[in-house]
Amino acid sequence: MARSPVRSLLRLFAALLTVVSLGALTAGPTTAESRTFASHTVAMANFRFVPQTVTVRAGDTVTWVNTSGSTHTTTSDSPGWNFLVAPGQASPPVSFPTPGTFRYHCTPHEGLGMTGTVTVTQ
Numbered sequence: 676m677a678r679s680p681v682r683s684l685l686r687l688f689a690a691l692l693t694v695v696s697l698g699a700l701t702a703g704p705t706t707a708e709s710r711t712f713a714s715h716t717v718a719m720a721n722f723r724f725v726p727q728t729v730t731v732r733a734g735d736t737v738t739w740v741n742t743s744g745s746t747h748t749t750t751s752d753s754p755g756w757n758f759l760v761a762p763g764q765a766s767p768p769v770s771f772p773t774p775g776t777f778r779y780h781c782t783p784h785e786g787l788g789m790t791g792t793v794t795v796t797q
């Protein structure tokens with residue numbers, strides 16, 4: 676028995692609908708989880724952190740680069756991170772997964788006002 680042309684058309688239409696649906700599934704909106712995290716740099720220069728306050732988004736990283744001739748530390752006021760950074764060197768990147776205000780200092784030069792803040796937004 677020959678196939679009904681109507682039935683063949685319906686089958687083709689169903690196949691096309693499937694392709695369109697799959698396309699819609701794979702082309703969904705970009706979610707916050709899939710964004711690329713940014714890397715931020717804070718300089719240690721002239722016994723100051725520059726910028727003194729760096730604002731990042733949750734999940735971003737901050738690296739301290741010592742552009743001065745003295746050794747400095749980046750040391751969180753609360754338990755967190757503590758790195759000694761020689762002249763011309765950089766700290767490992769520190770990740771900030773949760774929003775908040777994170778104050779830190781340079782241990783040998785805190786008395787000179789060498790302090791900084793990392794502000795982490797959502």
Ligand SMILES: [Cu+2]
Nearest residue numbers: 747748781784
């Ligand atoms: Cu210092």
